[in-house]
Amino acid sequence: MIKNLFKNIGPGTLVAAAFIGPGTVTLCTLAGVNFGFNLLWAMVLSIVATIVLQEMAARLGIISQKGLSEVIKSEIKNPMINRLMMLLILSAIVVGNASYEAGNISGGMLGLETVFGQVIVDVFGFSVNIMSAVIGVIAFVLLYIGNYKFLERALITLVLLMSVSFVITAIVTKPNLLDILKGAFVPKSPEGSLLTIIGLIGTTVVPYNLFLHASLVKERWKDKGDLKAAKKDTIVSIILGGLVSMAIIVSAASISSGEIKNASDLAESLAPLYGDFAKYFLSVGLFAAGITSAITAPLAAAYVAKGCFGWQGGLQSKKFRGVWIFILLLGVIFSSFGIKPIEIIKFAQVANGILLPVIAGILLWVVNRKVVLGNYVNSKAQNILGLTIVLITVFLGLKGVFKVFGINLF
Template sequence: MSLTSKIKRFWKSVGPGLVTGASDDDPSGIATYSQAGAQFGLMTLWTTIITIPLMAAIQQMCARIGIVTSQGLTGTLKKHYSKPILYVMLLFSTPAIIMNIGADIAGMGAVGNLLFPKIESSYFSVMFTIILMDLIIYLPYQKIAQTLKYLCIVMLVYFIVPFLYKQDLVQILSATFIPKIEFTKEYLAILVGILGTTISPYLFFWQASVEVEEMQHKKKHLMVNKRLIHAMEQDVDFGMGFSGFVMYFIILTTGTVLYSAGIHQIDTVEQAAMALKPLAGDLAYILFAVGVIGTGLIAIPVLSGALSYIYTETFGWEQGLDKKFHEAKGFYVIIMISLLLGLSMNYIGISPIQALIYTAILYGVTAPVLIGIILHISNNQEIMGEYTNTRYLNMMGGIALVIMTVAAVALGVLYY
């Protein structure tokens, strides 16, 4: 088999895991990673080594739940747990996801303005919102899945940008494998921010629901077996690994270029892109900016789709990206409302930075609870049958639960 054939075969085998991983590096996430690099140089590079396996373990559990039960995470919660738990998740998830969408739309608009200064950022925000709405509503699931997969290629720009600037390999390796922690409010806040933006609850809901969608599209919902589970695990591992490496290279870029130049305060993605221009050249600046737009086009459909899955599964409405608008009106109306509410944040006085802080707090509260529930579901033989968690998944899930609980407590201490 030729190399081209192998690449095509591999690309065809890649599924929801890649899109889920890529959506984790959304514009708001890029802002967090950029701030980590600018403020602390390479000191947070080691966090990628920690977060990749934790992300992969949690997303594998969510994917297993979707595959085995043929239901999303919300549907499984509704069926096997008390309603108050479900409604609390709904209460916290809704504003968090909408504010995340708003921050991403604002980031894309601002970067669009950087590339084309004569056009105001608000016009770009409106344009991107309309484009996304049209694509989500009018494209069938398979087209959306393929489009999102190809958009992931845009994120490869972040693997190029650091090498447009002179690097110290020894320093990079040291920072990657030897953790350095400062017990200051600023450093702990960045660690909490990194955890909050990488292990995000909306990804849990999306992963489970989109696995169901994928199986229904391929008519595999009656063929659950170890081979299918193994293929899912490989897909999720690849997607989370891809996500982690993008995070790594963003911190590497800002941690070498901006930190070395004495630029230590980056609050938005456009600030990061602008700061790179005089230091690393026009090409680095353009690639970084284009990457932000690409990640936003991936992340916003995932965010709005996750929210819509949560609501439609809660109330038993028709759902699915494979359905046409008239077949699942409620599903698509929720997506449209979430995008419009996110866009409206640009006009009601909530800044992207405020939105990110509020989102981090809400995610921080819900993530430990959800991880605990996911672990419980994944070890329940009545629900999962023979596909309960392995020891490795339980160990990683337990570590994630402890870390996210500590992060939630730290978040409360830092902001209150």
């Protein structure tokens, strides 16, 4: 039974691995600490929205046997709009993922440091954190092997490890189940929670996952008959990922302290209340969250660059490897020296804020084109859901862009 359950699980798990990064873990921690179970409904909404969009991306990848950036490039006929779209996509995904990669590696590093402590060495007068190099080497080895099945199995293992770690941590805190259900299905917006709600949705419904998913499914599935398996994979994996995020909120809700700023602080705070094993479970989950995102972010950027430039070849091609090596290396350097490239991150946030509604809208347009999907275009129900999500992403995108520039219009 378990063998059959996991038989078709694959690309969707990599998408779950991508959206549960250190940023999501930190935001969920703060949501739980500051607002208890009250914002769990935002995660339920995020899970539904992510399933709808990722199912469209997966269907597009299987039927067209192309990545999302390749389809956009071929379907937008106006040369100027086409070039602008390719520039926006490259800026948001490649530059964005390069700037976020340091955060992914730093998140995995925090998990290791909570258990083993810091390992700092002096190199030519600079203090270098060895743990970030360890995360970087693990990510490099997994990506360099360049075998999709191997990479898929490694990430599934890490996601399961992360899931078990965070869920056990939540169970250990002995939460009230009725309060959890109320938080999940009765929307509330406590004072000062709007930005956190937007953040929870924004860290789950992310543009680079749409590109990643469309590219990954065609590595795994080649036939229209595989659509059912891909849909099941998407639904199961994203629900699993959403439950992980909810488990972090539940764990954090048991702590009433303003001193907690990230999951590492939460791990330390859980230890005196629930024993050291709670701390270790959470630390392992944080390590797995960091390393899975440290792998999927460079991978997504490489797929996007491949589609935008029309490169041939697979995971082992030199150009493909060149992109993810560059992004991974940048992340290791920034995290090792504790550098925070604020201006690059701000640029990436603006680009992503613009890209999310644009790509969600284009995806909705593409999956309604019979010339691309034939009889597998969207149903009316899928279009209604899709349009609702596009409107939400427009709001999120505007909010994100205004936040970067310090403008508060909502």
